Amino acid sequence: MSASGIVARNTEVIERAFDIEGRSLWTDARRRLVKNRAALASIIVLSVIALVAIVVPFFWPYGYADIDYANIACAPDWWPGGDAACFAGGWHIFGMDQNGRDLFVRVLYGARVSLSVGVVATLVSLLIGVTYGAVAGFVGGRVDELMMRLVDVLYSLPFIFFVIILMVVFNQNFFLLFVAIGAVEWLTMARIVRGQTLSTKQKEFIEAARAAGLGTFATIRRHVIPNVLGPVVVYVTLTIPTVILAESFLSFLGLGIQDPLTSWGVLIADGKDHMETAPWMLIFPALFMAVTLFCFNFIGDGLRDALDPKDR
Amino acid sequence: MWPYAIRRVLGAIPTLLIIIALTFFMMHIAPGGPFDAQRHLPPEIEHNIRAAYNLDKPVWEQFLIYLGRLMHGDLGPSFKNHDFTVSQLIEVGLPVSAKLGISAILLAIALGISLGTIAALNQNKATDYGVMGLAMIGITIPTFVTAPVLALIFGIYGLHFFGHDFYLPAGGWNGGALANMILPITVLALPQVAIISRLVRGSMVEVLRSNYVRTARAKGLPNHTVILRHALRAALLPVVSYLGPAIAGLLTGSLIVETIFGIPGIGRYFVEGAINRDYTLVMGVVICYAAFVIFLNLIADILYALLDPRVRFA
Numbered sequence: 246m247s248a249s250g251i252v253a254r255n256t257e258v259i260e261r262a263f264d265i266e267g268r269s270l271w272t273d274a275r276r277r278l279v280k281n282r283a284a285l286a287s288i289i290v291l292s293v294i295a296l297v298a299i300v301v302p303f304f305w306p307y308g309y310a311d312i313d314y315a316n317i318a319c320a321p322d323w324w325p326g327g328d329a330a331c332f333a334g335g336w337h338i339f340g341m342d343q344n345g346r347d348l349f350v351r352v353l354y355g356a357r358v359s360l361s362v363g364v365v366a367t368l369v370s371l372l373i374g375v376t377y378g379a380v381a382g383f384v385g386g387r388v389d390e391l392m393m394r395l396v397d398v399l400y401s402l403p404f405i406f407f408v409i410i411l412m413v414v415f416n417q418n419f420f421l422l423f424v425a426i427g428a429v430e431w432l433t434m435a436r437i438v439r440g441q442t443l444s445t446k447q448k449e450f451i452e453a454a455r456a457a458g459l460g461t462f463a464t465i466r467r468h469v470i471p472n473v474l475g476p477v478v479v480y481v482t483l484t485i486p487t488v489i490l491a492e493s494f495l496s497f498l499g500l501g502i503q504d505p506l507t508s509w510g511v512l513i514a515d516g517k518d519h520m521e522t523a524p525w526m527l528i529f530p531a532l533f534m535a536v537t538l539f540c541f542n543f544i545g546d547g548l549r550d551a552l553d554p555k556d557r
Numbered sequence: 558m559w560p561y562a563i564r565r566v567l568g569a570i571p572t573l574l575i576i577i578a579l580t581f582f583m584m585h586i587a588p589g590g591p592f593d594a595q596r597h598l599p600p601e602i603e604h605n606i607r608a609a610y611n612l613d614k615p616v617w618e619q620f621l622i623y624l625g626r627l628m629h630g631d632l633g634p635s636f637k638n639h640d641f642t643v644s645q646l647i648e649v650g651l652p653v654s655a656k657l658g659i660s661a662i663l664l665a666i667a668l669g670i671s672l673g674t675i676a677a678l679n680q681n682k683a684t685d686y687g688v689m690g691l692a693m694i695g696i697t698i699p700t701f702v703t704a705p706v707l708a709l710i711f712g713i714y715g716l717h718f719f720g721h722d723f724y725l726p727a728g729g730w731n732g733g734a735l736a737n738m739i740l741p742i743t744v745l746a747l748p749q750v751a752i753i754s755r756l757v758r759g760s761m762v763e764v765l766r767s768n769y770v771r772t773a774r775a776k777g778l779p780n781h782t783v784i785l786r787h788a789l790r791a792a793l794l795p796v797v798s799y800l801g802p803a804i805a806g807l808l809t810g811s812l813i814v815e816t817i818f819g820i821p822g823i824g825r826y827f828v829e830g831a832i833n834r835d836y837t838l839v840m841g842v843v844i845c846y847a848a849f850v851i852f853l854n855l856i857a858d859i860l861y862a863l864l865d866p867r868v869r870f871a
Contacts, residue, residue, distance in 0.1 A: 405809050410583050413831045490699050497701045517705035521713055531702045538697040
């Protein structure tokens, strides 16, 4: 066979190889996640809640701060039993709150606040945790020891107390709420990323990258972080509900979101105060919150199963 | 064991100091103070009040004064509850909180271990799915939802069986009467029961497959001996290492539960103290909680080593 024939054949093989669809970790994971019915259902439910929370308030006939003095704490029209003092009528499908505001739109605003706090604070913790963990794991040695010792000490502090004090001291600043919660949640993230980095940095491709002259931080960013993302993604989906809980916890104690803006924690706290006369004020926000937390947990479990290579 | 314990207690002192310093400086550097009243006091009187509580000195000097008094066990006077010292308030509140917390953790351990074991023994059967489903609910639904809902069901609607009405008090302490403790303890224990039963089920399933359990069965030991004496001991290790986080969770829960049920424990002091900027009270409660967490973590570590002979006191 002539030399040009060999080249032609090899070119053909290489070209064919380009046509083969690769099955990356992420394609595989997506396929398994979609097969997991609980996780898939959770994704759908969560998307619906988020979509409704974003879109519907624009069209809803009532605003979240509109007060209707004639209908204070009235039941929705369909409320069973005659124990309700009055019925709200109109589009008040979840009834009214103690100030005569439409509960449905308030629950949706609560969803906006709770979900955005969840996502943003988790991003804060992700940013801090991944950077910190990756640097500690990759640099190693004395630096690693020092950085992780700091994490250990911070771990043993009763952090929710500090968040409470922070919120009191700085007068319930909304932005600070994100930062405070995010700053608390990064510790576990840092530990996970560090552990993953320690095992990743032994791999040949890291050595190759360094041999090719890539600097430490570039290596971390280009090669280490993409390879530790699996467990991080799982942990992120489990952090979001924790953060939502923390925010609601603070709001419940009256230290988070302030009236007239609302979050699920505020709504549940109001509902608790009026549960004898207006139980819908407790039931609907609690239901929304519980469903959301369930969904995040199922998605987290599903992702863990989908990304766990031991299971193949 | 004793040298280890002593070393750990000594190691806890810096941690406590960091906690004290962080809390102190955060509260004192913040704008606003405990005596920012709505009505303005004459400047001389305000000056005198601030001087009486050393608030006119620089923050670092206040800190040193505070530390010095703390060495003598003096937590200072409460800024807002006049005529009470923080020690007096804590002396009243701590037994209440401790009674609730300890009952809740004991209940959670007992129930969690039994439920987890039952689920593991019936792996992938209806019982297993039932227990794990309940555990999922217990983990996802937060304390501040379960507390008012349970109070609504048992305290206000009541239960009606065979023509009798059953009610539990929906709040109050009543000197620690059993009826008043049932709901708060249940609410506090619920998430911990859920987590512990999941942990026990997981480790039990693994232990039941191990060789030494098979050996125990092969030599003809009765089923309950194999499970209670051999399998359970190994399966409990994750539970012991979970005790630290569990206690932290209980403390967080106690803030909510004491506020909702109106229980006069130190958790409620903390929330009220933080809102009122009662610096000394907040400091006192934080120190109290932190010492408690550190102490119980130490006990958990010692228990772990006692249960697992592979772990030595290092």
